[in-house]
Amino acid sequence: MKMAEQIEQKLRQAFAPVHVQVDDESYMHASGPHAQSHFKVTLVTDQFAGKRLLQRHRAINQLLADELQQIHALALHTYTPDEWQGQAPDSPNCMGGGR
Numbered sequence: 001m002k003m004a005e006q007i008e009q010k011l012r013q014a015f016a017p018v019h020v021q022v023d024d025e026s027y028m029h030a031s032g033p034h035a036q037s038h039f040k041v042t043l044v045t046d047q048f049a050g051k052r053l054l055q056r057h058r059a060i061n062q063l064l065a066d067e068l069q070q071i072h073a074l075a076l077h078t079y080t081p082d083e084w085q086g087q088a089p090d091s092p093n094c095m096g097g098g099r
Contacts, residue, residue: 004039007067011043014063018081019044025075025091040075042088048080 008022023040041060048056056078061068068074077088 003067003071007039007041007064010063010067011041011060015043015045015047017043017045019084021088038073038075039071040077040088040091042077042079044079044081044084046081048078053078 002024004022004024008020011017011020011022019042021040021042023042025038025040043060051059057076060076060078061074064074075091
């Protein structure tokens with residue numbers, strides 16, 4: 001199973017999201033398009049109601065502890081259904097890898 005699929009499956013099971021999207025952004029980095037090293041997660045769930053951003057991120061990091069040992073970067077965009085505007089911000093261009 002690809003890392004993006006593994007991450008999405010865990011998020012779906014733990015958070016019962018209204019919306020979840022896991023983007024493999026490895027192609028934007030020096031590691032290359034097939035590295036499965038850089039991911040962007042957009043997660044919309046009622047479970048985030050009343051939780052601060054740090055609490056939301058900690059919950060995801062705890063859930064994905066095993067995956068985080070294997071990847072380089074995980075960008076998190078977390079929303080309640082009321083906060084969700086239909087799109088997460090674009091990721092910035094990579095500045096590393098000698099570029």
